[in-house]
Amino acid sequence: MTVKLDFEECLKDSPRFRAEIEVVQNDVSELETRLDKLVKQCQAMLEAGRAYCQSSKSFVNGLRELGHHCSGDKMMEVKGMCLCHLFLKTKLQTFVKEDVRRFKDVRKEFERSSECLEGAQGRNAQAPRGKQHEVEEASNALLNARKAFRSEALDYVLEINVIEAKKKTDILMAILSLMEAQAQFFQQGHQSLSELDEYRRKLNEEHTQFVLNSAREKRDMEQRHAAIKKKDVSYDDSIMDFNADAANGIAMEGYLYKRASNAFKTWSRRWFSIQKNQLVYQKKFKDQPTVVVEDLRLCTVKPSAENERRFCFEVVSPSKCCLLQADSERQQQAWISAVQNSIASAFQERREDPHSPRQRCSSMSASNLAAGGGGGGADQEKEGCKALEEVQAIPGNKQCCDCGEPGPDWASINLGITLCIVCSGIHRSLGVHFSKVRSLTLDSWEPELIKLMCELGNTVINRIYEARIDEITIKKPHPSSPRGDKESWIRSKYVEKKFIQKLPETGRNPLLRRSSARRNRATTQDRTVQRPPLKPKPNRATLPRVTGKHWRQECVNPVLPSDEDEEEEDLSGLHPGALLYRSAALQNFPVMADALAHGADVNWVNVAEDSSTPLIQAVTANALAACEFLLQNSANVNQADSNGRGPLHHATILGHTGLVCLFLKRGADYNARDKSQKDPITIAVDAANADIVTLLRIAKMNKEMREMDGAFGQPGDETYQDIFRDFSHMASNNPEKLKRRSADPKT
Structure with a gap:
């Protein structure tokens, strides 16, 4: 049985049911409109039929009158013709529009020449005997008029004879064509009706079957309707059962x-x-x-x-x-x-999904256990999965940094904190210039980014951004707090920075003077020997909470370099930009984060040291995570110093392969030239550093391939991505593997 509308859907009163009701109503309305239109067309057809019959009678009368007109000519007699609508009028129209019109034109010329002749005869008769020149003019005019008249008269007689002859042939031919068309029309109609006999019989049988089916469906529908109406038709919650495998995809x-x-x-x-x-x-x-x-x-x-x-x-x-x-x-x-x-x-x-990170980790682990080890790619995947767990294991990272909800699985990569899903949404709404949000479980993580996350953490950042929380009456939200309270707290904390420690009044001079030892060491940037690290970086767990003075006074000074000829420097009261500059070289992440929290320009320039930037300082210390931290906080990867050397130049000169890889991935310009007109590729070739030469040339070749592909090209060659991924893993997990030099200086 065909059911137009389902009773269960009726009880749901869903938009789908309403739409089906609307479809049925539209069908009925359209049927009513079409039937009404058909009735009007039928009425118009009947009226047109009456007019047609009247026109047919007039037409037949016209034929009779034509027959009476031509009664003297037996060929033109037409008797009792009852013709219908298919009269080929083109023949008669041609006769009327061409032959008759030409006859009228010739007649006009004949009448004009006749009038001219009559005028010439009058003037000739009136010419005086004594005026010989007038007599000659009148005689010549009469002669010309008579000649023209006789010519036109001959043409007129010819046209009369022609039209009389055509009158018989053309009219008779039109009538014969009309009769042939009528006969052919009725023959075709009879043939068409004969061919429809079988179709009419089938339609009659289908109509009988439709009547029987309609009666049966009506009876069944009435019985079902009565049975359902006896039940409780109040809303049934069982209709809302969850079904993940529904055929229509609606769970x-x-x-x-x-x-x-x-x-x-x-x-x-x-x-x-x-x-x-x-x-x-x-x-x-x-x-x-x-x-x-x-x-x-x-x-x-x-x-x-x-x-x-x-x-x-x-x-x-x-x-x-x-x-x-x-x-x-x-x-x-x-x-x-x-x-x-x-x-x-x-x-x-x-x-x-075999392509998901979790599945790759699990399958990789299983294969390693079965094979007793694995290749370098499997080790990198294993280390990556382990690093994600390491991020969540950093002190304070087991709870959301802003509301304390346990088990956060989101992170702000430029702040280095973990967040719950609600706070991550609020952070995302702040904009990427305040917080860059990424999922710890769904997004892919680069090794240098994981290393950065492990250097900071919720405890470190909260000691900066919540340094004065005890002095302010605003209450920190908890996991069950409304979203509005959390949003207000996060904006006050990171945008308005209401809870950070105020800067001391000292240190208004942003200039940093280079000491003698620092000046002596600066010359090593032009050589290919790698600079040693300045000092071991501080432990983030030892970051103190100090009352009465800023905590960085105890965090910065203990890690200063202590060369014999190095003059003493007090960095506790430095300008935020200068503090970021010094702490970048020392790889002191808490102090870097504190400087940025206090408004330090991440691209701050130290004029006293060749216009160097914090990013270049991090390069001199081979601080991969520090460079990543500055880049995530909008450091310019192409900002050059007074010698025209950017971070990529310095990383190439010092042979820091991991940093070269990082800067190339972040869009560094490998074609930039310093004041000596050397680009990074030339510097790497001169230094015989095969790894850096390989990275620079592959990056250049990959860019050229993308430009050749045009706007629809791929984001990068797979080989290029694999090579850079391997170098990133080595720089983050096995940096000693990158301390290689080619034995052949011509490499």
Whole structure:
């Protein structure tokens, strides 16, 4: 039995049911319109038929009159002709428009020449006998007029004879053509009707069967309708059961109230559904679904008891927080369970995906155990997975840096902290100039970025950005705090920086003078020998909390270089830019973070030391993580010093292969020339550093390949990416492997 509308869908009262109702109503309205139009067309056809019959009678009368007109000529007699609509009028039109018109034109010429002749005869008769010249003129005019008249008269007689002859042939030919067309028309009509005999019989049989089927369907539908009506037709929550394997891809659907994010906080009832690992809603069935959560793996769901309305729950993603309301507590729990199950299903699908990072780690570990080891690529994957766990194991990183929620799986890579999903969404809304958010579980992590995350942590950053939290009455939010409270706290903490320690009044002079030992060491930048590190960097766990003075007074001075000829320097009161400059060379990440928190320009220039920048200082110390930290905080990778040398030049001169790899990945210009007109490739060739030469040339070749491919080219060659990935892993995990020099200076 064909069912136009389903009773269960009727009970749901879903947008799909409303749309089907609308389709049926439109069909009925269109049928009514078409039938009404057909009736009007039929009426018009009947009226046209009457007019046609009247016109046919007039036409036949016209033929009779034509026959009476030509009664003297037996060939033209037409008797009792009853003809219909297919009269070939073109023949008669040609006769009327061409022959008759030409006859009229010749007649006009004949009448004009006749008038001219009559005038010439009159003038000739009136010419006086005594005026010989007038007599001659009148005689000549008469002669010419008579000649023209006789010529036109001959033409006129010819045209009369021609039209009389054509009158017989053309009219008779038109009538014969008309009769032939009529005969052929009726013959074709008879043949067509004969061919439809079988079709008419089939239509009659189908009509009989349709009548029987319609009666049967009507009886069955009435019985089913009566049976369902006896049941309780109140809303049944079982209709909302979660089904992850639904044929239409919709795991859950139903009505929910949604609170708007505008200032009025209005509530609207919308049809929500979970499909393709997304939470979407729509007002009407034909509307394009609006996506609330693009990827359910990036969200969490929890009941909301802070609202005055009942049965509310929140769906929280990194970009937004959506407050929803169900019709009952049972529906609320059903939706919460459905979202949780969808999240679990999405993660399960990702784990089963062989290309996912977690699956690669697990499969790699299993293969290593089975084979008793593995290649370098497998070791790198294993170290990468271990490093992710290491980030979460940093002191303070087991709780969200801003609200304390346990198990955070998001991070701010330029701040070096871990965040929960709610706080990560707020950080993302601040903009990348304040916080760059990345997932610890879903995004891919470069080894130098993991190394940077392990150098900082929530404890270190909170000692900077919450240094005066005890002096301020603002209360730090907790995991169950409303999103608005968390957002207000985060903006006050990172944007307005209300809780950081105020700078001392000293140190207003941003200039740094180079000491004698530092000047002597500066000349080594032009040689190929690598500079030794200045001093071991401080332990982040020893960062103190000091009352009454800024904590960096105890953190900076103990790690200063202590050469015999180095003059004493007190860095505790330095300008933030100068402090960032010094701490970058010392690889002191807490002090670098503190300097940036106090507004240090990440591209600050020290005029006293060849206009060097903090990034160049980090290069001289071969501080890979420090360079990554500065780059993540918007350091200019191409800013050059007074000698025209940028960070890539210095890394090439000092033979820091890992830093060269990092700068090339961050967009460093390998064609830039210093004041001696040397680019990094020339410097690397002169230094016989095969690794750096390889990196620079591969980067150049990869860029040229992309430019040749045009706008639709690939983002990079796979070989290029693999080589740079290997160098990044070595620079972060096995830097001693990069301390190689070619034995042949011509390499």
